[in-house]
Amino acid sequence: MDFRLGEDQRALRKGVRELLGRLFDREALRAAVDSPAVDRGLWRELGAAGFFALRLPEEEGGVGLGLPEAVLVFEEAGRVLLPGPLVATHLAAGSVPGAAEGDVVVTEVGEGLVPWLDEADVVLGSAEGAVPMRSVDPLTPLHRVPGAPAAVSTTEGWEAVLLTAAEQVGSAEATTGKAVSYAREREQFGQVIGGFQAVKHLCAGMLVRTELARAAVRAASLTVDPVEIAGAKLLADEAATANARDCLQVHGGMGFTWEADVHLHLKRAWVRAELLLPAARAEETVAAGL
Amino acid sequence: MDLAYSAEEEDFRVRLREWLAAALPTLPARPDPLDWPARRAYDCGWQRRLYDAGYADVHWDASPTQRLIFLEETELAGAPYVGANFVGLLHAGPTIAAEGTAEQRARWLPPVLRGDEVWCQGFSEPDAGSDLASLRTRVVRDGDAYVVSGSKIWTSHAEVADWCELLVRTDPGAAKHRGISWLAMPMDAPGVTVRPLRTLAGSTEFAEVFLDEVRVPVANRVGEENDGWRVTMVTLSFERGTAFVGEVVACRRLLGELARTARENGTWDDPVLRRRLGRLSAEFRALWRLTQANVSEAQATGGVPGAGGSVFKLHYSHARQELYEAAAGVLGPDALDLGREWTLDRLSSLSYTIAAGTSQIQRDIVAERILGLPKGR
Numbered sequence: 001m002d003f004r005l006g007e008d009q010r011a012l013r014k015g016v017r018e019l020l021g022r023l024f025d026r027e028a029l030r031a032a033v034d035s036p037a038v039d040r041g042l043w044r045e046l047g048a049a050g051f052f053a054l055r056l057p058e059e060e061g062g063v064g065l066g067l068p069e070a071v072l073v074f075e076e077a078g079r080v081l082l083p084g085p086l087v088a089t090h091l092a093a094g095s096v097p098g099a100a101e102g103d104v105v106v107t108e109v110g111e112g113l114v115p116w117l118d119e120a121d122v123v124l125g126s127a128e129g130a131v132p133m134r135s136v137d138p139l140t141p142l143h144r145v146p147g148a149p150a151a152v153s154t155t156e157g158w159e160a161v162l163l164t165a166a167e168q169v170g171s172a173e174a175t176t177g178k179a180v181s182y183a184r185e186r187e188q189f190g191q192v193i194g195g196f197q198a199v200k201h202l203c204a205g206m207l208v209r210t211e212l213a214r215a216a217v218r219a220a221s222l223t224v225d226p227v228e229i230a231g232a233k234l235l236a237d238e239a240a241t242a243n244a245r246d247c248l249q250v251h252g253g254m255g256f257t258w259e260a261d262v263h264l265h266l267k268r269a270w271v272r273a274e275l276l277l278p279a280a281r282a283e284e285t286v287a288a289g290l
Numbered sequence: 291m292d293l294a295y296s297a298e299e300e301d302f303r304v305r306l307r308e309w310l311a312a313a314l315p316t317l318p319a320r321p322d323p324l325d326w327p328a329r330r331a332y333d334c335g336w337q338r339r340l341y342d343a344g345y346a347d348v349h350w351d352a353s354p355t356q357r358l359i360f361l362e363e364t365e366l367a368g369a370p371y372v373g374a375n376f377v378g379l380l381h382a383g384p385t386i387a388a389e390g391t392a393e394q395r396a397r398w399l400p401p402v403l404r405g406d407e408v409w410c411q412g413f414s415e416p417d418a419g420s421d422l423a424s425l426r427t428r429v430v431r432d433g434d435a436y437v438v439s440g441s442k443i444w445t446s447h448a449e450v451a452d453w454c455e456l457l458v459r460t461d462p463g464a465a466k467h468r469g470i471s472w473l474a475m476p477m478d479a480p481g482v483t484v485r486p487l488r489t490l491a492g493s494t495e496f497a498e499v500f501l502d503e504v505r506v507p508v509a510n511r512v513g514e515e516n517d518g519w520r521v522t523m524v525t526l527s528f529e530r531g532t533a534f535v536g537e538v539v540a541c542r543r544l545l546g547e548l549a550r551t552a553r554e555n556g557t558w559d560d561p562v563l564r565r566r567l568g569r570l571s572a573e574f575r576a577l578w579r580l581t582q583a584n585v586s587e588a589q590a591t592g593g594v595p596g597a598g599g600s601v602f603k604l605h606y607s608h609a610r611q612e613l614y615e616a617a618a619g620v621l622g623p624d625a626l627d628l629g630r631e632w633t634l635d636r637l638s639s640l641s642y643t644i645a646a647g648t649s650q651i652q653r654d655i656v657a658e659r660i661l662g663l664p665k666g667r
Contacts, residue, residue: 004586200654219293284561
């Protein structure tokens, strides 16, 4: 047993972090917030970098990596709030022509909601009767679709839950980092606020949530056990949403402004938490495994 | 990233499992948990069995992964835990093994492994609490002995211990964290008085210890004089890093028992309670994965567990208390019956966020040592 990242995995993570730093920096994020649309150029660059074809065999033009590597890549996507139906397009590579290359945008209906409906070239599942809503997340357009949500039953379905959880872990890590760097700079009462126990303890709690969720998500990528994936999603959702709230608190009044990125993390985390296997169903799934 | 165990590790697991299956049915009945002398005898008897079978030193000499397998298998089989040997096996032993001289290792380690000698921990003092370095127990050097005077509190297992890992101030003029030394003190030395403290669970598992000019040979000092704080940090990282590993497995077993009880008595039909058990199950599964991550790190670096132990302990101690709160919902009026093991364990779990460094201190450690936030209060 060696439950640490291997050398290739560390190199992959580093490479993806650098790539996303180039393709989607903070300026690009704020520009996208002002005009939310799938950036086709960015989508093709992601395709060219192997983001969608990551798990396709090399003889089919893919990268030939596995679910643990996909989890690392989606953690990075979550860190920078990369927008678009990334999970659905990644999972459709190999079955929907053009998805692997990033030429086609694929979305999927989940839990009575469908994201990016108007922007997608291909919609998996029935979006009949879809009604647009004013999405809480300015970077995830949403439609409501009628009918009760179906239980997750396929391998792809569980993989979608897991990759979404990985994005949540990335977001939780990012908000921890933002809170800590702000706490080290911002001065009040003649010292940086990171020296105050009340602030330190918020930050420590954020790290604990992130590490617990990360261990759960990475283990689930190895076991691919539905109960373990459900538990990982539950903890990752909680880490992303609670960390964003604590990060906002550490930022004080600044955190409540549109200019701070904290609200973008919180709103995306809410969407991801609701879109696939929300808490109640995740808890029921894990309970059924007892 | 690999969760599979090597063939060698699996072989160790299989042999251990077979041995446990044969050994456990021959164990005597468990003693009354409030009767510490009986518990000492029981726990030391179990340790002797482990020694004879070649498993006694698994906490020190085995690889971190082997230790993980040992703790997992013994818990899954429902074997006794270290109990009264907690300090000897998980604190004092590893510390002497890491910092002691050859003579000290030869004198103190074998009796711990055989279950012949029990240790207690003389770190905390009245009024000091989590501020461990503010200790006042002082010594006067007299020839080849330190003459120790002062008092200790929260001394686990003092009532039944043969030895005490004792922190004393050897240089009162030095800065707070310097001038401390780590001594092995015999509990039967003249001048040692033990006054058991009764916990809220009714047990006397810890005590106050009064020291009135107790002579401790200078040869009993582990590490250099005035270097005891560093030695102590080694001890504490063992405590946080590995001492709780097996308990995660125990919690997963308890949660399974609880779910069976809930299905039998109908409380499982309550969705709020059922979902609560589901959430706890997710947390303990994740804590086990976090343990495997920490053990992999320790295995790779060969070092003692670092601040990662604090991350684990923060969530674990809270989750364990939540487990017993959920249990109360399943057990109903039975949760008020002190004759039930659950009830006693529920009371005991209240110490988890205090002992071995409070959750508040652990958050300081995480914030300062991992996140790099400045010291300060």
